[in-house]
Structures are given as C-alpha cells and as structure tokens.
Amino acid sequence: MRLIFVSSLVPGTAPEDGYEIANHAIVEGLRRAGARVTALGFISPGATPSDPEETALLGEVIIRTSDATAGMKLRWLATAALRGTTVSSAKLRVVTRETIRRELARLEPYDGLILNGVWLAGAFEEVFTARPYVFIAHNAEHVSARQNAARVESRVERILFRREARYLAELEERLCANAAFVLTLSDDDRHSLNVARDDRALSLPLVMPVAADMPGRSARTFDVGLIGSWIQVPNRIGLEWFLREVVPRLDAEVSIAVAGRTPRELSSDDPRVAMLGRVENARAFMRDCRVIALASRVGTGVQLKTIETFELGLPAVATRSSLRGISSVPANVEKADDAMAFAAALTRQIQGQRAGRVADLDGTGFRAAQLRRMDDVLRIAMDRLEAATRDREVPSGPRAGQATLRGP
Known part of the structure; x- marks a missing residue:
C-alpha cells in the first residue's frame, strides 16, 4: 500500500519536540505494517529530511511562533483573517493549491493519505480531503486552544486563542467526519472530537523512535x-x-x-x-x-x-x-x-x-507493550483506508465542509 504522509513538518534527522518525535514514530509504524510511505510537507530552516528519497518538500518554513519576527506574526494573522482559517494553518499558505495538486499528481500512484495533524490539512483542506484519508489528531486542538485562552494573562493572546479554538473546532469536526478512520493519541481526545466509537476512531499508543539502551546509573547530579x-x-x-x-x-x-x-x-x-x-x-x-x-x-x-x-x-x-x-x-x-x-x-x-528503596526499572516491557498495540491500531486504520479506497465512487470525494460520514 502506498501512502502519502501529509504533515506540516516532515520527519527530519534531528527532531526537537514531541510533534516531530511522534511523526518519526508514526511513519516507522506505518512502514512496519507494510506500507510504502512518502512524506509531503515543509521542513524547518536548516533541517534535513530523515529519508530524502521518500520526502516531497514544499519548502522551508518557520512553524514555531516563538521563532517568528513581529512582521511574520502580523502576516500570519492577516492571512488567517482573510482566508477565514486558523493562524497555524495560515503559516503554511506560502505555496498555492496548484503547487499541492502538482506534487500529489507527481507522487501518483498512491492509495490514500495520512493527514498528520490539522495544520497543513487545514491550510489546503479541499485538496487533501478529495481522496480517502486517515486523520491523525495529535491533540484535540480546539480544546488546547480553549485551555490556553483561559490561562494566558495577555488580553490579546486570550482573544487570539479564543479565535483559534472556534476555527479549530469547525475544522476538526470536518476532518473527522470525512475521514475513513481517525487516530488520536489519547482516549480523552476521542471524546473531545466526538469520535468515541471504536468503529470510527482508536487511540494510538506511541513509542520513542529509537529504543533506549539500559546502562546502569551511578552518581546523580x-x-x-x-x-x-x-x-x-x-x-x-x-x-x-x-x-x-x-x-x-x-x-x-x-x-x-x-x-x-x-x-x-x-x-x-x-x-x-x-x-x-x-x-x-x-x-x-x-x-x-x-x-x-x-x-x-x-x-x-x-x-x-x-x-x-x-x-x-x-x-x-x-x-x-x-x-x-x-x-x-x-x-x-x-x-x-x-x-x-x-x-x-x-x-x-x-x-x-x-x-535504594526506589529503583530504576527495565523499560523494555513498557515499550514492547506500547509497540504491539501501536502496530495493531495502525493495521486497523490501514485496513479502513484500503476499504474506503475500494469503495470510493466519486473521485473528487466530499467537498470541504461537508460532514458526510463514511461507513465503517
């Protein structure tokens, strides 16, 4: 099975945060399940794709708000207001829909898409949802935005987070409704995204991309x-x-x-x-x-x-x-x-x-259990995607914004 892994940041050689580490783990899991996976998306300035031969780069982009200049932040906000989208998706509107369509056409033939998070999928929703896809919700983003709005002290930040929460709730609802299957990273998120039924979504356990060696510890600083x-x-x-x-x-x-x-x-x-x-x-x-x-x-x-x-x-x-x-x-x-x-x-x-009463443990058992469950869940998601590809009758798929549920 040939899959296109659509991600705001493609897996790089030196992942820096949880999102990038999770991307590595998920791609490797899909490959363990027998899929050929090509990543499509952006990369951080100066970074290098971990698998260049199976990566289609859309360019370099600054994702983290903390790394952006004041001018960049204002442009992102203006784009989001003009396009009626989230600021996080607006960051990625540095290429056109036609560029995305050309890249997808160049990558043919493929069987389906893995929409890894809301950001790139939301920036070009009508393009990426035209083919059967699995949606991976790294977070219930609208819930996170609401929580942030409730806790930040800045009034401007609070207004922006509330705006993000509103747009994210609508976007996540559409992406979940039109997906062949949904994967979340916690069971709580399945409920937050209204996909709690096992025939619509499952929680995906994760492991670190590289297993830990187990050297003994002596002095602690x-x-x-x-x-x-x-x-x-x-x-x-x-x-x-x-x-x-x-x-x-x-x-x-x-x-x-x-x-x-x-x-x-x-x-x-x-x-x-x-x-x-x-x-x-x-x-x-x-x-x-x-x-x-x-x-x-x-x-x-x-x-x-x-x-x-x-x-x-x-x-x-x-x-x-x-x-x-x-x-x-x-x-x-x-x-x-x-x-x-x-x-x-x-x-x-x-x-x-x-x-000496509290000891280090051998973590290999924890990792092995996570890995078994992860592989089982990914296999289920791929089976649902394969079935949706077979059953697809209208090549253009549902229009962005339609909340048409696919049958299990």
Missing part, C-alpha cells in the same frame, strides 16, 4: 529533573506551576534541573533550580536525575517525555495530565495532582532513591 519544550504554552503552564507551587514545598537541600528551551521571561531565582536550556543529550540528562517530574497541567494528546521516562525505566512523579494516553503506569511512578501532594511524592521518591 540532580535530585529532580524536568525536560521539555517550554516555549509551548501548555508545557510552560506546567513548568510555571511547578516552579511557583511545588518548589517552595521541597526541602532546602533538594537540587532541581530544568532542561529545554524556555521563554526569555521565564526564569527562577531559587538557588536550588538550575535552568540549563537545551541539552545535547536528553537521555543522558534524564539519567543524571534521581527522579523525573512530569508536571503537565493542561493540554491534550500525549506527553512524549512521559513515554521516554517510562521507556528509560526512571522513577517519576506524574500529574494526571502527564499520563494522557498511557494505559499502564510503571511501579516506580507516583501520581499526584495538587502541589502539596506532588512535593510530598517527590520527597518520598528522592529519599527512596538515596536509600
């Missing part, structure tokens, strides 16, 4: 470690909560390290906290910490750093939000949602690590 892309609003909210509410409740001798890109205005003057910025080797950093704090407070989809922590077998304390999309939590992980309980759990885990 830090008691508590956090790692992520903190420039993203949902992640930033979790980090701010941790620094403001949890850290003051920890013992004075506890050492804390935060790795990953942070907004310029986000810092800590607590001497126990080291803000390290981007680290070269994420796994080496995580292994250098006694306990990983998984402190997500909002968001949808799945937390890739949670999956990586569990694959590495590291002790952790996790909020309920950090465990989205995880069906089996390892024995050396404690759950806590309020700041006092989270701090107390961290203290127990740190003391247990120091005394």
